[in-house]
Structures are given as C-alpha cells and as structure tokens.
Amino acid sequence: MIFDKLINYLKLDKQEFIFQFNSHPNYPSALAFSDTLNFMGVKNDAYELDKEYWNELPEEFIAIVENSFSLVKKSGTNYSVYSEKAKTLNKEELYNKSTNFVLLFEKTENAESKMVFNFKPVLYAIFAVILIYSLLNQTIQEAIFNLLSLAGVYISLELFNQKFGNTSTVIGSICGAPTVTQTVNACDKIIKQDKTSILGLKFSDFSLIYFTGLAVLGLFLPATAYIVKGFTFVSILAIGYSLYVQAFVEKTFCKVCLLIISILVGQLVISSFFFENYSFAVGILLLTVILWALIFSAVIYFNTLLEQKEEIQKSNAKNLRFKRNYELFKSQLLTKDKIDFQDTQTFSVGKKDTKVRISIVSNPYCGFCKDAHKIVENLLEKYPDDISLQMRFNYIPERANEKYNQLISDFTHIYNNKPEKEFLHAIEKWFETKDESQINTLVGGVPTSENVSPLVAMSMENSNAGLNFTPVFIINGYQYPERYDREDIVFFVDELIEDEDF
Structure with a gap:
C-alpha cells in the first residue's frame, strides 16, 4: 500500500511510519492506519460516514480512495487527492472511488520528522x-x-x-x-x-x-x-x-x-x-x-x-504484530490471580465508574516511576470518560524519613482539598523536580499534618499482594504482564475499553 504523498504532507518519518503500520496486529486495516497516526503524533478520529454527509467535512481529511489511504483536500468544486501521486477528482468521481471510511486529523508538533541528521x-x-x-x-x-x-x-x-x-x-x-x-x-x-x-x-x-x-x-x-x-x-x-x-x-x-x-x-x-x-x-x-x-x-x-x-525492521515488525495482538495480551494479563483492593478511593482520579481502572504501584523516590506515571496520566487525559487511575504509593512511616513523611502529607492535603487537576499537577511537578519544597509551596508553604492512615493501609495491601517492587501497573485488578513493556499499554487501551468480557 503506497501513500507517499500523504506521509510527506503530514511530515512523518516514512520508515518509522511504515514500520509501526506493518507491526500493528490489525495491519493493513483502517484501525491500524489510525492507530499508527496517533502513535506518530497525529491525533485523529475515524468514522464510517455515508456520502450524503461528506459535504459537512472539513477542507482536509483522509479517505480510502481506490483502495489506498489518501489525503483529500477540497479545491473549489473539485477535490485534490494525494496518495501515491497527486490527482484531481470531481465530487462524483471521488464518491464512486471511495469507501465510507473517513479520518479527521489534527497535525501536532510531534508529527514532525524525527530524522537524527540530514545529510x-x-x-x-x-x-x-x-x-x-x-x-x-x-x-x-x-x-x-x-x-x-x-x-x-x-x-x-x-x-x-x-x-x-x-x-x-x-x-x-x-x-x-x-x-x-x-x-x-x-x-x-x-x-x-x-x-x-x-x-x-x-x-x-x-x-x-x-x-x-x-x-x-x-x-x-x-x-x-x-x-x-x-x-x-x-x-x-x-x-x-x-x-x-x-x-x-x-x-x-x-x-x-x-x-x-x-x-x-x-x-x-x-x-x-x-x-x-x-x-x-x-x-x-x-x-x-x-x-x-x-x-x-x-x-x-x-x-x-x-x-x-x-x-531487523522486518523481523521486528513481524514480532511486534504478534506481540501486539490483543487476544494474546489479554491471555497474558489474565494469567495471574486477580487482586482485590479494598481501598480504591485514595489518590484516585478520573471518573469512578469507568470500564477500565488502572492502578499504578509506585514510590515517589523510584527512578523508573516518572515515566510510568507519565504513561498512565497521558492515558487518563486521552480517555477521560473510559479510564480511571489510582496512584498506590508504597509508604511505611516507620521506614520513611522526615522529608518523605512531609511529602506524603502534602500530597494528601492537595488531594483532599484541591481540584483533581491540581493534584495531578503536583504529582507531575514532583517527578520533574524531586524537590519537596516546591510541593510544599503548593499547599501554602507551611507544614501540613494530614491523616495518612489510608496511605499506610494501601501500602499494606500492596505488600500483601506481593507488589513491593515499583512501578507496577494493575488493570482491573490484574497485574500488567512482565513480558510487555509498559509503553505497550497504549496499543491495547481501545480494545480493553470495548471488551465487554473484561
């Protein structure tokens, strides 16, 4: 499938795009194409839209024209179509040569080419x-x-x-x-x-x-x-x-x-x-x-x-296509016994009745936890109506120093007294700076003395479930499979949300 003009227009790295597209478990479907654009930083929404509604579409959109993903741009009464090559079609020709698939996209800065050096x-x-x-x-x-x-x-x-x-x-x-x-x-x-x-x-x-x-x-x-x-x-x-x-x-x-x-x-x-x-x-x-x-x-x-x-890229594409198969991921996810947490409210953000509930077991001083938090917080931002998130810090007061105790108290104060966005901002700021004083300024710059017993009880639950090493993802009570990289979760979220049996 050739769509060089489309890739060039979106300023994507062609080799990276083709690699990700070919490695998608649903290749060469429209879903694979849409997911690959999302991965490359081009936000998009896909629709099955009857032709009678195409007049309402924006000036630029992506459609399947003559069995090829193509950029379509309105040009007066005609349409310029870019795929393998550029061509101009009138409305009737476009409608006859296209399926009902339409993809609306938004270019972002992340969609720029990632070439390390241009010779x-x-x-x-x-x-x-x-x-x-x-x-x-x-x-x-x-x-x-x-x-x-x-x-x-x-x-x-x-x-x-x-x-x-x-x-x-x-x-x-x-x-x-x-x-x-x-x-x-x-x-x-x-x-x-x-x-x-x-x-x-x-x-x-x-x-x-x-x-x-x-x-x-x-x-x-x-x-x-x-x-x-x-x-x-x-x-x-x-x-x-x-x-x-x-x-x-x-x-x-x-x-x-x-x-x-x-x-x-x-x-x-x-x-x-x-x-x-x-x-x-x-x-x-x-x-x-x-x-x-x-x-x-x-x-x-x-x-x-x-x-x-x-x-190597061809081999990796085949391996990733297999690895990113949702049914395989789900079978690995369900391998371990389900963990039933009693406390699901402490440090919980997002809607409470979502289908997918993600818990991240972490530690504020864990070096690897910053990236893990970034992953799940991005998912929460992208799927605010379908995902909720709980941050389950491992915290034992007897083993913590004064700075850690104060940090947990400040987090608790922000969580209990300020909007959810400010709590998420505080967590993000902490992992960026690792500076306790900057978190304390968010609560007014004075020492707080919050009741942290829910955090202690939550840590005990983590320990009883064997979750002592951080970071760990828990999805609807099931521990994220060890053979998958944490970043791979983005490839399965849509199907997790749509899976009625999960």
Missing part, C-alpha cells in the same frame, strides 16, 4: 565547493565534466536510498506513475528487478561507485585525464549492457537509466575530444586504485549496514 545540506555544500573550484581553476570542458559527474552521483544516491524504502521525489518525477496496463512503472521493473549481484551490489550501486570516483578524479584534471579517459571508454560496456537489458530482456525503457546513459555519453564525448593525452604516471594510477578501493568498500559497508537494518 543533504552537507552533500549540496560539497557539490557547490566542487563546482566553484572547477569553474575557477579548470577549463569549461573540465567543469562541465565534473558537473555531469555530480549529477550522476546525485541520481545514483537517490537510487541507492530508494532500495531501502526511502521515497525519492526526483526519481518519481522522472519515472512517472505506472500506466493503466502496468503494475509497476518501467523504472521499478528495470532497477528493482536487477539480477546483478557482485558482493551484494546491484548494477545501480556500481553507478554510484563510478560517478563518485570520477567526481574525485575530475578535481585533478588535466593530470588525471589519461585515467579518466580510460574509465569513460570502459563505460561503453555498461551502456551497451543496460540498453540490451532494456530493449531485449525487459522490453521496456527506464527513463532514469536513459538519463544516466546520457551522462555517460556526454562524459565520453568531452573526454574524447577535449582532454589532452598526458603521459601515463604510475603514481596517479596507484592513487586511483586506492581511491576506487575506498569508495567500493564504503558502498559495500553502507549497503550491508542498511540491508541488516531492513532485515
């Missing part, structure tokens, strides 16, 4: 330096030759990245979309089905090696003219092989391949007619061999590294 600015800077150097220090023919080498490097890099699931708008614009009679376009047929494999490298990978080597050698023209000429003449073999495969084997022509061939022919003509024949130098030959060996090794290294990463 393209560095690459463009290197290209600019090479071009400026060529124009200032070399002849116009040599500068054009270097420009063609850089064009070859750029296109080859786009092809290299595309092997590992990255979308290339440049390659896409050159190749175009498949025709009505094609399942894939000509470029994909030639490039992706390339059977060449030398040390794991495809024919397109050798294009990257070749042009990178020429880009470096071109900087030392005319001293390297003899070597450069030799390589351009050898490229005739590659040109002939590529044309043979396209014309007689695959019987279709790849526009990107023809563009690369045009670059090779251009360099061949320039080197043949404009480069002077300098005398052969053993030193230059040796440096050339070392250069090509380094480039070849680097491409093999990154190719292997990215292949391993892709295999």
